[in-house]
Amino acid sequence: MRIALALVAVLLIIGASLALVWRPAIETIDPPARQSFDPELVKRGRQLAAIGNCTDCHTVRGGEQLAGGMPVRTPFGTVYSTNITPDPETGIGHWSEAAFRRAMNSGVDRAGQHLYPTFPYDHFTHVTNQDDGALYAYLMTRRPVHAPARQNQLSFPFDQRPLIAAWKLLYLRHDEVRPDSSKNSEWNRGAYLVEGLAHCGACHTPRNAFGAERKEAAFGGGEADNWLAYAINVQSPAPVPWTEQALFTYLRRGWHPDHGVARGPMAQVVSNLSPVDADDVRAIATYVAGLFGSPASDRIRSAEAVRTEANKAPTAAPQTSASIFAPNAVSPATNTGAAIYAAACASCHETSRPLPYAGLNLHLSTAISAPDPRNAANTILYGLPALDDERSPIMPGFAPSMTDAQVGALLIYLRAHFGHEPAWSKVEQTVAQARQAQAAFLQTSADPPNIATEPLPRDKP
Amino acid sequence: MMILKVNGRDHQIEAEPDTPLLYVLRDDIKLNAAKYGCGLGQCGACTVMVDGKAVLSCVTPLVLLVGKQITTLEGLGTVDRPAPIQRAFMEEQAAQCGYCIPGMMMRAQALLQRNSKPTDQQIRSALAPHLCRCGTHMRILRAVHRAARMMREAGNSTAGHGSPS
Numbered sequence: 001m002r003i004a005l006a007l008v009a010v011l012l013i014i015g016a017s018l019a020l021v022w023r024p025a026i027e028t029i030d031p032p033a034r035q036s037f038d039p040e041l042v043k044r045g046r047q048l049a050a051i052g053n054c055t056d057c058h059t060v061r062g063g064e065q066l067a068g069g070m071p072v073r074t075p076f077g078t079v080y081s082t083n084i085t086p087d088p089e090t091g092i093g094h095w096s097e098a099a100f101r102r103a104m105n106s107g108v109d110r111a112g113q114h115l116y117p118t119f120p121y122d123h124f125t126h127v128t129n130q131d132d133g134a135l136y137a138y139l140m141t142r143r144p145v146h147a148p149a150r151q152n153q154l155s156f157p158f159d160q161r162p163l164i165a166a167w168k169l170l171y172l173r174h175d176e177v178r179p180d181s182s183k184n185s186e187w188n189r190g191a192y193l194v195e196g197l198a199h200c201g202a203c204h205t206p207r208n209a210f211g212a213e214r215k216e217a218a219f220g221g222g223e224a225d226n227w228l229a230y231a232i233n234v235q236s237p238a239p240v241p242w243t244e245q246a247l248f249t250y251l252r253r254g255w256h257p258d259h260g261v262a263r264g265p266m267a268q269v270v271s272n273l274s275p276v277d278a279d280d281v282r283a284i285a286t287y288v289a290g291l292f293g294s295p296a297s298d299r300i301r302s303a304e305a306v307r308t309e310a311n312k313a314p315t316a317a318p319q320t321s322a323s324i325f326a327p328n329a330v331s332p333a334t335n336t337g338a339a340i341y342a343a344a345c346a347s348c349h350e351t352s353r354p355l356p357y358a359g360l361n362l363h364l365s366t367a368i369s370a371p372d373p374r375n376a377a378n379t380i381l382y383g384l385p386a387l388d389d390e391r392s393p394i395m396p397g398f399a400p401s402m403t404d405a406q407v408g409a410l411l412i413y414l415r416a417h418f419g420h421e422p423a424w425s426k427v428e429q430t431v432a433q434a435r436q437a438q439a440a441f442l443q444t445s446a447d448p449p450n451i452a453t454e455p456l457p458r459d460k461p
Numbered sequence: 462m463m464i465l466k467v468n469g470r471d472h473q474i475e476a477e478p479d480t481p482l483l484y485v486l487r488d489d490i491k492l493n494a495a496k497y498g499c500g501l502g503q504c505g506a507c508t509v510m511v512d513g514k515a516v517l518s519c520v521t522p523l524v525l526l527v528g529k530q531i532t533t534l535e536g537l538g539t540v541d542r543p544a545p546i547q548r549a550f551m552e553e554q555a556a557q558c559g560y561c562i563p564g565m566m567m568r569a570q571a572l573l574q575r576n577s578k579p580t581d582q583q584i585r586s587a588l589a590p591h592l593c594r595c596g597t598h599m600r601i602l603r604a605v606h607r608a609a610r611m612m613r614e615a616g617n618s619t620a621g622h623g624s625p626s
Contacts, residue, residue, distance in 0.1 A: 339478060339524050340522075340524055340525065342478075342479060343478050343479035343524040343525070344479070344520075344521075344522050344524070344525065346479075347479070386503060394501065394503060396501070396502030396503070396517060396520045398525075400511065400515060401511055401514075401516045401517075401521045401525050401526075402525055406525060
């Protein structure tokens, strides 16, 4: 009798875990013809895909659009993005719309396998079926690319996909985003986009030990690819508080005179938003402005002070050669930093030329008032690369010409002179890490075809 | 005043610390291989090596160079005794107007010093910061491969290993 009871209990547990973990495969379909999709739907899907920033993760540097392969480094190992072109063998060509929808709202692929939450289905679950349909139409009409998925490099036990089912039980919520009738339609549209498809929190919200967003600290600042994703709530480190109009301008043009230029992963986000209708960008700005909240009066006062300081005519009279080449012993780092700033930075960052073709006055810089110097270090080392085929702000990078000690000294000076917060710690260490992160990033490109350069005939005997 | 180490020699320089290295090289030391292109660190024509790394000399102020070794194209070889990278560019006739070529050669040299056998793709991405409006890109690519071969062979023969592969 006892044995029978124990057996029943064991079977129940197995059954319950199976029910939790097991998901059926959804039948394959023949890749639908492009013509079978309504062009209007495809067009809408294109805008939605831009809001969802799909290409950013699903395209490896120098690789084919949406063909996957980009490594995403997590504390648990490296996960590679997958091919979401309609290639039948290696992409999603055999996926029905139902299979696509299931992946979006519960993170399960067509074959029934749980997907890692690096794919942000904790946000995508809020996307409507209608919008999923448009995204599906857009993706299924892209050019199919044959590109097999790369093997994830995860340590045990994180390489066990059934574990993801437990993660979902803890952290995947389907019904969080509901319309708020006390707010206007613009705010509600913004909430739908920001919490859902745009998945802003994926970078701007800190994560817990299991890699899930900490809802109690929503939008309190996170990270992406060794860049700080600043807090976009009341904890925002921006010297001048963000307004709805400033956010709209920034998301449309990629820069704002009070805040500077989007760079790092945010540059890609802004660039992807460019084909999106102004109404949707406005809605995002409205909702995010609400996240920042209205600034307290002391914040408004300090912002005024910062603006006044920044608008002063350039005063940084170049120091005399003697003091620069022989920094005094009292505070060598600050002195060296001041000398470097005066010689290498001030000519662009303290000029009467307006943004974006001059540098931001660093009194206004969020990077300088941020909790750590990562973004400032990244910018000094790698600058702002010019964009292909369009006018864009530029800044040369100083990685090859400055040592870690020089960049460190510059950062210490910038924080002391332009910031209003206490000094950063571990500055030189941050610089070294920034160099490592960049080196790792440069190794992430697809291996492109080696174009043969035949020697000229006269080379041969 | 500061001491600038260029091509193995110390030069006493009278200039403000924010003076770009390029100006000092061309105007004071009369080394004219590095070229003024855009002045904004965007075209690569002014590239020289600082401690073995390719650096855009037009946006590198003197204050950053205290105690560092600068190498210009003149420091690699002479007309009579050209360095492998220079010979390779001549043999491949890799210059058309030639204005960007000294910068390209310096970046290629820096690449070959850390990677003796780069792939096409590695050469292409290393030279990506260099703008060139003429038509010799494929020759430049071949020249860098040729220089790599020459440098490997030279390395092999001085190291006493048999014939180059």
